[in-house]
Amino acid sequence: MLKKKWFYATPIAIAAATLSVVACGGSDDKKADLSSVKNIVVIYAENRSFDNLYGNFPGANGLQNVSAQSAQQLDRDGSALATLPTVWNGLTQTGVTPVVTAAMTENMPNAPFAIDDPKGFNVPLSVTTRDLYHRFYENQMQIHGGKNDMFAAWADSGGLVMGHYTTNAQTLPLWKIAQQYTLADNFFMGAFGGSFLNHQWLVCACTPYYASADKSPAASSISAVNADGVSLTLASNSPASALGGAPKFVKSGNLTPDFYAINTMQPPYQPSGNKAASGGDTNLADPNAASTLPPQTSQTIGDLLSNAGVSWAWYGGAWGAALSAAQNSTSNVIYGANMTAPNFQPHHQPFNYFANYAPGTDARAKHLLDGGMDGSEFIKAIDAGTLPQVAFYKPQGNLNEHAGYTDVTSGDQHIADVIAHLQKSPQWNNMVVIVTYDENGGFWDHVAPPKGDRWGPGSRIPALVISPYAKKGYVDHTQYDTTSILRLITRRFALPALPGLTARDVALKTNGAPAMGDLTNSLDLKL
Template sequence: MPAAAAVGDAGAGSSGNGHPSTIPGGFKHLVVIYEENHSFDNLYGGWGSVNGQAVNGSQSVAQVAQNGTTYDCLPQVDVNLASPPLSASCTDTTHNIVSHFANHTFTIDDYIAPTDTTCPPAVQGTPFKPNGWLNGTGASGGCTRDLVHRFYQEQYQIDGGKMDRYTTGSDAVGLTQGQYDTARLPIYQYLHSDGAPNYVLADDFFQGAFGGSFLNHQWLIAARTPLDTTATVNNSIVDANGMPNTYPQYTPTGTVKDTQWTMACPGGGNDYAAACGNFAVNTIQPASPPHASGAQLPLIDDTKYPNIGDRMTAAGISWNWYSGGWDDAVAGHPGVNFQYHHQPFNYFAAYAPGQPGRAHLQDETKFIAAANDGTLPTVSFVKPYGDENEHPGYASEPDGSDHLVDLLKTITDGPDGKDTLVVVTYDEFGGQSDHVAPPVVDKWGPGTRIPALLVSKKFEGSGVDHTSYDTTSIVATIEKAFHLAPLGTRDAKVNPLFSGIRIGLDG
């Protein structure tokens, strides 16, 4: 290991307030790039090995119907995967399915190429097509339809660790078993090209909470689920199987209701440990602008429920949240695919317009300028704009991966490149299946395994890290690096990313 600072040490120096001045390992900058909606198997399942070290890659798990019987064929509703236009080569009379796909994983690229015109045009007024755009009618990029990724549905899909109900618990049914050809992804090709920085692939990294983007962005910065302080909310209602909705392969066993909030507690009130009451778990809008129409979460009181930004500011640690399209959205003319619920600090009172914390919310263009100028803050969170974040349904996976490569090149080729550790991960699974059962920690998660990489020009070699992590490992790394108090119970106990850093530095 280089002598600058051992992993876990305070670093090469300390700031005037007694906090370390470097990230463990001697890094002066940490950049977290937060991509969208892919499970590990879906995106990195075909990574193979790294310097002879095996990656826990994709394995097919036979999907079962609501009654527990195994499908023979995978039903499909994506307009480019249904039969027609594909041949109906698989017939499942027991479950009344005629499909092109047998009950196992398949490669999406074999049916939807990166150049296919299956993406929705990024134009205001474009109609919503839930099952996607038929090739030849949309924009280029090889998009699939979107897949449901919500709090209760994911728990049903995981099925106590059996990982066999993704198809039944999804509006996109068999698309849950689709996977990309990892070796064809721009990020894979870049990291295996001459002159690329070394990397560490973390193959046991899970999304922090069950469900979708809104909640996992909250867990990224606050390691907890926010409480809605509104007097009354429209609580979810689940059936005997824990499901709140109807899907092509799922019929509820009783009354259901699928809302932004957890189900009511049997005795009323709010019980965080039991995950019941007025907790916001599915997409809800921030009270501060910019926001879309719809239900809003009241401003979160930072004095009661702080986030990692509050902790860093109090400690004198420089940081920013950089979001693609932020300046346009604040100015009142957001891009078609700007996602308001991907801006987690905007839900907190300390970051409302006019508050000092607002200065930490900046446009991605300012991050690129700082990386080029050598003026990166100690900690940067980077959230790409919708068209470039890899989200199924409205974004192209290969185009998003191209943008990710551009960001990595900007960072590693910049003046701060040698002193910067980059963490690349995804907010959640996006409804895609994975074969690795997540650890059972609490009622909130962790959820499905997701891709995660550590990248640095300072790394001496590439490797694989089999340490168990979840999204809160990122804030735990910051907390332990700078001796900050944990935000909650999960980040207090989860593994920080120190093992992965050590692997990269040792080479």
């Protein structure tokens, strides 16, 4: 019998639902169980909200469910904005075609808009747009207790936060794959804010800690936070209205007042955004740099997998090139203020923050692997059928879809190409692939995150489950977040739960929300 949540009022969605029923039909006795899954592959892209890319996906909770009232953005005093703020510094930069200047974005209606609308800015998916705030406290201020009505108020990019794309199977390569398998439309980023913290939550469901930070080189990075614990203290010269400019804070730093690292800090080991100390070990980052995070000791999913004898690896795109550059003092070619391809970001390599994977350890050599330029080394392992049981792949910067230094098309096509290799791999028949994004990149989404713990979940992001076992043509409405990936891995390999998973579920239940799902509802397996 067709389940209600599979029924949608469009021909495409009805056809997809029919496919799902066929795929899921038959006796449970004939289905494989979870032990049939031999390989789990996680592909982690960058900085897109669900509505930004999949707001028009048939059957999903998308922009068709947004009313003018529910999308309306408020000013900093709580009143409705007459228009969206100007996109300060422009939507695209000089040298990019089309050029969209700040002046061209004045007086936009207070509503979501299509960035690629031919009658509007006509900026296609293949064009790089400017970056947006995506920081821990600012994200919570934008979410505004679940109303999602202060994204424009607490942004540094003005009205761009309300931008989305009119994607379909012809314009977005992963869209076509989502149509064939499962798209999760109730999947949230694991932590508020940006890439640094969400990568940590992907591997340890934890927030890094900087002991005695107030007596350290990072003392100036401690945020000034209001008594509510979720909003930043405004500077006296901050514009009263979002129409007057970006907000100014006393201190939006990398650390909480009790010394947790919540915004971008650099790994203590190379490759790092901080060079080695003068005359120091070239394998290390300068510990006296304010943004160098001390080595972390929390337990990670990698530790649990190793303890259980389960093979695993983190494949970092351009890792080898970045490491070589760092050791040869040419790291500014790989990353920096004016990044050039491949735009390697050290804070996207979460295991490189942990003492268990320090330079010289066997664990580092075994588990932190070079994904190669353009993913070439990762693809070699796919084609050879030599992937470990759990594999994480992080595309290099120009292929990860991050606004500000790359476009959507390049990364989306790259990930689709990797999936094509996975589908031809000798390991495919027993594989589950999860493609998701680390965080929303500052882009608005209309769905309120469930109220969890101090750290998250944050805004809604896209997630695809691709597998011979995935439900076909299916939109999964189950509540998930980044930690759901860890939950799937934990359940499949009978691992102990990381403390952060348990703590999150307790917080969710306390706040009247269900525990977080483990992605198994997206699989047609006997559970």
